[in-house]
Amino acid sequence: MLLFVIVILVVAILAVIFALQNVNIIFVNFLIWKLEGSLSLILLLTFVLGFIVGLLVLSPKLLKRKSDIVGRKEDSKGMQEKTEVNNLTDR
DSSP states (O other): OHHHHHHHHHHHHHHHHHHHHOOOEEEEEETTEEEEEEHHHHHHHHHHHHHHHHHHHHHHHHHHHHHHHHHHHHHHHHHHHHHHHHHHHHO
16 A cells, blocks of 8 residues: 555656746647647646546446356355255265
């Protein structure tokens, strides 16, 4: 846990340094949208949007895997109970 906190702090410090060094104003034109902002803000925005798109693309697969795992755990529990019943009747 301490290592996780240290890593988060280091990343946050690096992000602040990056933001302070990239204060240049840039213009972004995309289709009909026009955006003006600092380089660091635009890069952060594109990173966050990419992360969200990635999560949306992966979410159906992750949900299917989770439901498969739950189903297999239920099957395993049922088979374990069946095995215990068989072991009791064999005695």
